Amino acid sequence: MKRRDFIEKTAASTAILGLGLSLSSFTAEDVKQITILHTNDVHSHIDPFPSDDPRNPNMGGVARRAALIETIRHDAENVLLLDAGDIFQGTPYFNYYGGELEFKLMSMMKYDLSTIGNHDFDNGIPGLYAQMPHAKFDFISANYDFKNTLMDGLVKPYKIFVKNGVKIGVFGLGVKLDGLVDKKMYEETVYNDPVEVSQDMVRILKHEQKCDLVICLSHLGYEYKNDKDMICDLKLATLTQDIDLIIGGHTHTFLDKPTVVKNLIGNEVLVNQVGCYGINLGRIDFFFDTNKNKVSSGKSIIV
Template sequence: MKRRDFIEKTAASSALLSLGLSLSSFENKETKHLTILHTNDVHSYIDPFPANHPRNPNMGGVVRRAALIETIRKENPNVLLLDAGDIFQGTPYFNYYGGELEFKLMSMMQYDLSTIGNHDFDNGVEGLYAQMPHATFEFVSANYDFKNTVMDGLVKPYKIFNKNGIKVGVFGLGIELDGLVDKAMYKETVYNNPVEAAQDMVRILKKENKCDLVICLSHLGYNYKDEPNKLCDLKLAAITQDIDLIIGGHTHTFLDKPAIVKNLVDKEVLVNQVGCYGINLGRIDFYLNNNNNKQNAFKGTSIIV
């Protein structure tokens, strides 16, 4: 979908009509509308691709993404802007600035939260720590334990937001670093089982804190067809419960819309990922009734920036 077509093609009326529902069915005083915007694996791509690029001509770029986010926020002020990791590494901007520019620009776009990807350790855990003052947003990871590193206390397992009376719990999960990242880079960072961490998070967020929506920011990867036993977002959705949405990263998977997976108790979980390099911005709209119960309507799409 081209950016200029976004407003008319992904407006709420089109979204609901595509589900066989009329706008009047939802847009009333008893309906709350929450928009989740998300990115993953941006990898320090600040500028758009050049016009002569063979695959992604004129696509991406922070300026276009910022303008698109601003447009959506004007349409619906109840927005959460999230990132699923691998903010660093990929262009000379990272080589020169070490992540400072990426964090400053994300702060200007008013990101709410991010998790941590394997490439965010590419300047070591100290390099990540050095850039933290440039981020006005927070970081979550429920299965990376940083207590014996300089990052101790800077990464929380989860964060709870209140948007227009909707309580949203967001937690993060990271991929196993051993064999993927040099030990000298992540040092004493401890990797804990992500399934066990997820189960602990949903207990805290859903049962104890009564969150209306639970979102997982995952850097586990969408799917591994050649490694059927490897944990991925699709598997995580199927073997857990009480997660409403998994926003993924790591595998650079381009999805036009979220996949729908039945969880452990046969309820639907949305799983989404929007490729890499800031080419796409993910958008998922939830509509909740006055009791904050999800209506049978959501709209998920991947927007070309």
């Protein structure tokens, strides 16, 4: 689908009618639209894939992503741009610049927020710390405790945004590092249980801060069919409540649209992930009426 076609098809009126809602209860005048754009596991892929690549010819690339984001921002006023981690590692750009280029380009694209993936520790805590001044956006992780490392104070558990009167709370989660990352790379970083941490974040964001939309920015992985004990995004959705959207990473899962999961009390949660290497950009639109009732429409866009 062409970019302009996608943008037009996800305009408020089209999405509302497509979801079967009557305009008497959800009219154009009282709709507030929040657009969430997201990436994950870009892995230092700055350039598009070459034309002779057997799997992804001419796909991806920072320049194309930036142009697409700018086009969407021109069409939709209330946009958040998020990344679900593993920004580092995968091309010689990381080997040479150590993450500086990735953070500078994300800052130029005006990312609002990112969580931290396991490969973001590949140059160790000192390597990640050294690149932080190049990021003009915040990092969040509620279940990584960095208090005995150089990263102490540089990573927040959550961040709250207000867009057109809609309050949006976003918290971050990271995958278990033990057995996945060399201990010397993450040092004294403490991993805390993501389910327990999520419930604490929901209590703060939904019930204390009264957020209208709660988003989990996760690097836990979409699903683990061979390891039922590992917490993944699908399992997290079923074991918690009051999370509206889980944006995931780590497993490089390509979804054409968000998966809908029933949470602990039977309400719907959207779970989305857009593969890897900057090939796709995720877009999810939420539409709020005057009573803050909401509906959503989501899709992955090829860059």
